[in-house]
Amino acid sequence: MKHISIKEKYSKEVIQEMKEKFAFKNALQVPRIQKVVVNAGIGKFIKDSNIVKDVVASIEVITGQKAILTKAKTSIAGFKIREGLEVGVKVTLRGQRMWQFLDRLVGASIPRIKDFQGIKESSVDSNGNLNIGLKEHVIFPEIMAENVKNVFGLQVVVVTNAKTREEGLELFRVLGFPIIK
Numbered sequence: 001m002k003h004i005s006i007k008e009k010y011s012k013e014v015i016q017e018m019k020e021k022f023a024f025k026n027a028l029q030v031p032r033i034q035k036v037v038v039n040a041g042i043g044k045f046i047k048d049s050n051i052v053k054d055v056v057a058s059i060e061v062i063t064g065q066k067a068i069l070t071k072a073k074t075s076i077a078g079f080k081i082r083e084g085l086e087v088g089v090k091v092t093l094r095g096q097r098m099w100q101f102l103d104r105l106v107g108a109s110i111p112r113i114k115d116f117q118g119i120k121e122s123s124v125d126s127n128g129n130l131n132i133g134l135k136e137h138v139i140f141p142e143i144m145a146e147n148v149k150n151v152f153g154l155q156v157v158v159v160t161n162a163k164t165r166e167e168g169l170e171l172f173r174v175l176g177f178p179i180i181k
Contacts, residue, residue: 034094040088118180133153134156137153
């Protein structure tokens with residue numbers, strides 16, 4: 001049996017199911033995934049520029065897109081952070097790359113997480129967006145674990161245009177995300 005992609009599943013199954021469940025009159029009322037933002041904090045690696053380059057390169061390999069460095073908005077003395085210091089790496093995926101990334105995330109990466117029980121319902125915020133924190137970037141099949149010197153965590157935010165939390169939760173359930181109560 002051929003594996004159905006998340007994009008195909010959305011157009012063939014999700015729209016119909018969501019229209020029935022939430023009594024949408026039009027297919028355009030059904031919530032859609034707008035973008036996926038993948039980011040990682042590099043605050044603890046600031047002193048070593050080689051590690052920062054490794055983090056940026058790893059994020060670029062995982063997403064297939066150039067990453068940008070994000071700067072600190074304010075100075076925080078306790079963390080030795082100055083305003084304008086580069087403290088994060090971010091990639092925003094839209095369109096085809098977004099769908100391919102979601103296929104890899106749900107189909108290959110999430111099942112590789114150690115002791116994985118499922119994504120908690122609380123990971124979906126009041127606007128229907130899914131926030132997943134990953135402790136290790138080596139769960140992605142593109143990363144060769146034996147070549148990794150520093151393991152870092154990253155966050156994946158799946159942004160939808162859902163009106164409520166319930167719509168967003170149902171969207172992710174029907175798409176096949178492993179969400180548990």
